[in-house]
Amino acid sequence: STPRLTIDPAFVVGPVRRRTFGSFVEHLGRCVYTGIHDPGHPTADEDGFRGDVVELVKELGISTVRYPGGNFVSGYRWEDGIGPVEERPRRLDLAWHSTEPNTVGLDEFMVWAAKAGVEPMMAINLGTRGVHEAMDVLEYTNIAGGTMLSDLRRANGAEEPYRVSMWCLGNEMDGPWQTGHKTPEEYGRLAAETARAMRQIQPDLELVACGSSSSSMATFGTWEHTVLTETYDLVDLISAHAYYCEGDSDLGSFLASAVDMDHFIDSVAATADAVRAAGKHTKRINISFDEWNVWDQARVESYIPSPTGDDWPVAPSLLEDHYTVADAVVVGNLLISLLRHTDRVHSASQAQLVNVIAPIMTEPGGRAWKQTIFHPFALTSRHAKGDVLQVVLESPTYETTRFGEVPLLDAVATFDAESGELTVFAVNRSQGEALPLAIDLRDGAYELVEAVTYSSDDHAWQASADDDTSVLPVANTTATVDGATVTATLPAVSWSMFRLA
Numbered sequence: 001s002t003p004r005l006t007i008d009p010a011f012v013v014g015p016v017r018r019r020t021f022g023s024f025v026e027h028l029g030r031c032v033y034t035g036i037h038d039p040g041h042p043t044a045d046e047d048g049f050r051g052d053v054v055e056l057v058k059e060l061g062i063s064t065v066r067y068p069g070g071n072f073v074s075g076y077r078w079e080d081g082i083g084p085v086e087e088r089p090r091r092l093d094l095a096w097h098s099t100e101p102n103t104v105g106l107d108e109f110m111v112w113a114a115k116a117g118v119e120p121m122m123a124i125n126l127g128t129r130g131v132h133e134a135m136d137v138l139e140y141t142n143i144a145g146g147t148m149l150s151d152l153r154r155a156n157g158a159e160e161p162y163r164v165s166m167w168c169l170g171n172e173m174d175g176p177w178q179t180g181h182k183t184p185e186e187y188g189r190l191a192a193e194t195a196r197a198m199r200q201i202q203p204d205l206e207l208v209a210c211g212s213s214s215s216s217m218a219t220f221g222t223w224e225h226t227v228l229t230e231t232y233d234l235v236d237l238i239s240a241h242a243y244y245c246e247g248d249s250d251l252g253s254f255l256a257s258a259v260d261m262d263h264f265i266d267s268v269a270a271t272a273d274a275v276r277a278a279g280k281h282t283k284r285i286n287i288s289f290d291e292w293n294v295w296d297q298a299r300v301e302s303y304i305p306s307p308t309g310d311d312w313p314v315a316p317s318l319l320e321d322h323y324t325v326a327d328a329v330v331v332g333n334l335l336i337s338l339l340r341h342t343d344r345v346h347s348a349s350q351a352q353l354v355n356v357i358a359p360i361m362t363e364p365g366g367r368a369w370k371q372t373i374f375h376p377f378a379l380t381s382r383h384a385k386g387d388v389l390q391v392v393l394e395s396p397t398y399e400t401t402r403f404g405e406v407p408l409l410d411a412v413a414t415f416d417a418e419s420g421e422l423t424v425f426a427v428n429r430s431q432g433e434a435l436p437l438a439i440d441l442r443d444g445a446y447e448l449v450e451a452v453t454y455s456s457d458d459h460a461w462q463a464s465a466d467d468d469t470s471v472l473p474v475a476n477t478t479a480t481v482d483g484a485t486v487t488a489t490l491p492a493v494s495w496s497m498f499r500l501a
């Protein structure tokens with residue numbers, strides 16, 4: 001049968017949330033140093049932040065940015081990063097076997113976030129620290145003045161409090177690699193007590209408890225259940241993290257990565273609702289998908305070995321994945337999955353923003369360039385507006401090693417009642433066949449505003465510092481509208497966007 005999408009503006013899942021288009025800046029490799037911060041760079045401003053990177057962040061359409069980690073945060077002392085830069089300590093960063101110079105800290109990050117026009121989302125250290133330090137960093141960040149730490153912030157140059165709303169209670173505490181890794185019972189208790197104290201300072205915070213680091217963790221499901229049983233009334237969101245790569249199995253399974261993301265989200269929502277029922281709670285816990293991306297750890301190892309032994313470098317090149325066109329199609333598909341779960345996914349952060357598994361790359365002192373994955377993200381962030389619509393999808397299927405039989409086509413739509421604009425995002429996961437697509441808009445009468453497709457005959461093509469423009473999203477000239485039916489051809493391994501009004 002012809003692959004078909006049936007779409008009606010009456011079938012609303014929920015609002016498009018700007019926070020779906022968040023990102024992540026960790027003190028890891030060259031994300032901060034020579035990434036967003038490079039005082040010697042020709043475009044650097046008076047604070048040492050690269051102007052070219054800020055411009056690309058705006059073009060990418062980033063909403064929130066999670067900071068300062070990641071695994072890094074589980075050994076971090078936030079107070080090392082405040083006050084006169086020349087007096088800040090250099091510390092071992094166990095997570096990435098690096099030296100942290102603390103040149104950039106909380107105040108610098110807030111300055112950068114304001115320049116980039118993004119909402120900061122802070123993570124606190126619940127690996128090696130606890131309730132007290134969480135109270136301290138919150139006082140420094142959000143209290144107007146009149147106390148030691150809020151006055152210290154003012155003395156450090158920030159008169160106004162930063163009013164950060166979203167706080168992550170630790171990072172990946174389910175992972176044995178995490179400094180201060182905990183059992184779900186240990187973490188759940190610590191998260192609950194930390195949340196209670198933070199809410200005594202500021203009741204309306206939006207707090208994120210740590211969920212699972214991937215759906216393949218042995219504790220997936222039971223971790224969420226135990227942690228939420230301890231924390232239910234004290235937190236708002238539970239986190240989810242997922243990274244996908246071709247190297248895990250085969251291209252067919254990789255192209256269907258969104259099937260795992262769908263399963264992850266549905267399972268965490270079901271688990272949260274089970275805790276809700278058992279505890280007779282009324283509110284719902286939603287999901288902060290605050291780390292997601294394509295990350296090929298095998299591919300990276302072949303580029304750059306991680307530091308070991310006595311070598312503790314400052315800002316080494318780490319996790320600098322170079323992305324293919326197929327990777328970009330998967331990223332576009334993961335955004336489709338996040339959008340279609342907008343009823344339960346209230347925030348998400350692509351990991352990460354610059355140089356480290358990132359859409360934006362920089363040459364130290366040199367140019368900034370766009371990876372393939374930049375394009376579907378930027379277009380989805382710009383054009384997903386209004387409400388997310390439920391899409392009825394008919395598609396031929398194919399067999400995958402990891403997920404069994406899955407549809408070749410995947411799609412989501414958004415509808416903006418104010419402007420009347422309807423946008424469809426679609427992927428063709430087939431490795432060899434173009435798909436003829438029909439979009440049935442029922443009673444609607446639309447005109448085609450724009451149809452773009454991102455694909456290449458060579459889906460292994462990667463952008464580089466020398467060439468990030470050979471493969472760009474281009475007009476899909478096969479797209480036509482006839483009454484309430486749009487038809488188009490989706491090339492093999494492709495991501496597309498159709499804008500109608």
Ligand code: AHR
Nearest residue numbers: 026070071072171172351
């Ligand atoms: O984003 C890279 C790392 O992946 C993060 O530090 C950690 O939270 C996750 O394991």
